[in-house]
Amino acid sequence: MALLIKTDIDRGNAWAEALAANYPELKTYNWPYKGDPAAIDYALVWQPPKGELKRYPNLKAIFSVGAGIDHLASDPDLPAGIPVVRMVEPGLTAGMSEYVTLAVLNHHRFMLDYAAQRREKIWEEIPQIPAEARQVGVLGLGVLGRDALEKLKPFGFKLAGWSRSPKSITGVTCFHGSGGLEEFLAGTDILICLLPLTAETEGLLNRETFGKLPAGAAVINVGRGAQLVEDDLLEALDSGQIGGATLDVFQKEPLPGKHPFWKHPRIFITPHIASMTVPQSAVRAVVANIQRLEAGEALQHVVDLKRGY
Numbered sequence: 210m211a212l213l214i215k216t217d218i219d220r221g222n223a224w225a226e227a228l229a230a231n232y233p234e235l236k237t238y239n240w241p242y243k244g245d246p247a248a249i250d251y252a253l254v255w256q257p258p259k260g261e262l263k264r265y266p267n268l269k270a271i272f273s274v275g276a277g278i279d280h281l282a283s284d285p286d287l288p289a290g291i292p293v294v295r296m297v298e299p300g301l302t303a304g305m306s307e308y309v310t311l312a313v314l315n316h317h318r319f320m321l322d323y324a325a326q327r328r329e330k331i332w333e334e335i336p337q338i339p340a341e342a343r344q345v346g347v348l349g350l351g352v353l354g355r356d357a358l359e360k361l362k363p364f365g366f367k368l369a370g371w372s373r374s375p376k377s378i379t380g381v382t383c384f385h386g387s388g389g390l391e392e393f394l395a396g397t398d399i400l401i402c403l404l405p406l407t408a409e410t411e412g413l414l415n416r417e418t419f420g421k422l423p424a425g426a427a428v429i430n431v432g433r434g435a436q437l438v439e440d441d442l443l444e445a446l447d448s449g450q451i452g453g454a455t456l457d458v459f460q461k462e463p464l465p466g467k468h469p470f471w472k473h474p475r476i477f478i479t480p481h482i483a484s485m486t487v488p489q490s491a492v493r494a495v496v497a498n499i500q501r502l503e504a505g506e507a508l509q510h511v512v513d514l515k516r517g518y
């Protein structure tokens with residue numbers, strides 16, 4: 210049995226080591242693979258070149274190295290009928306909750322303002338707002354959105370979430386569907402996007418959405434860059450409708466050198482590192498899934514490609 214790994218070379222080696230330690234019977238090959246394509250049973254990939262996966266006629270499953278599968282769904286030649294599995298693993302979940310918590314507290318405690326004051330050598334207190342007076346709202350109540358909300362609970366924020374289907378989560382006011390979006394936004398002071406990129410979520414963070422938030426709200430985008438209409442954010446920041454933003458994902462990555470986000474004083478930027486799959490913990494999920502398939506059982510976390518996540 211053989212598995213093809215396509216990720217950056219360091220992480221590819223880490224995956225190969227982790228798989229060798231956990232599943233010695235499985236041969237692994239780092240991409241680019243020069244052998245017989247028919248010998249490959251499984252692919253574990255991040256942003257493979259379009260058309261690459263159709264070269265392997267005997268693939269039994271495609272594992273995404275990341276939680277998002279838009280890098281696969283956007284391949285017009287993705288082989289039909291092969292299950293695509295998204296990444297669900299504790300290291301990725303923990304990393305995202307760390308990032309989200311950090312970003313929420315950054316906005317809650319006025320760190321962009323204090324950074325601006327520091328540049329001008331201004332020593333001045335900004336009156337603190339108690340956590341219970343602010344609502345943190347998460348777009349996307351999946352594996353990552355729900356864990357982030359759990360980690361935010363001890364701080365005492367009002368918590369809300371929005372998903373496609375109805376949800377019930379203790380301590381979180383849940384909204385769903387297009388009908389629930391407006392009410393969710395109206396109460397949300399710190400908005401976090403943890404949605405998958407689909408035809409429905411593309412461009413969702415736009416002028417209209419920003420206009421429904423309370424004036425001065427903060428936006429944290431850790432979903433995908435294509436969910437944010439970048440010019441609309443700049444306009445909303447200039448008008449004060451949005452008070453600040455933390456962005457980890459962008460329409461074009463790496464963010465071009467001339468992009469206005471780089472120098473914007475109300476935007477905090479990171480280079481798509483909100484969270485990363487940790488091969489040493491993720492390997493267990495991949496191995497367990499291969500063993501399930503080989504035993505004739507159903508795979509876990511298979512995505513619905515029609516729905517887009």
Ligand code: NDP
Binds near residue numbers: 351371
């Ligand atoms: P899940 O599939 O577990 O959850 C997705 C959630 O989004 C679900 O609650 C789903 O609703 C909701 N959703 C999807 N479409 C819509 C819609 N049209 N309207 C309302 N809600 C919708 O995904 P994960 O939590 O594992 O990951 C979320 C995303 O985070 C990834 O797809 C990826 O893009 C991003 N990500 C970014 C990283 C980074 O480093 N920046 C790292 C990892 C992930 P329902 O529950 O009803 O189905």
Ligand code: OXD
Binds near residue numbers: 274275276277484486
């Ligand atoms: C992911 C990512 O989807 O890192 O896991 O963006």
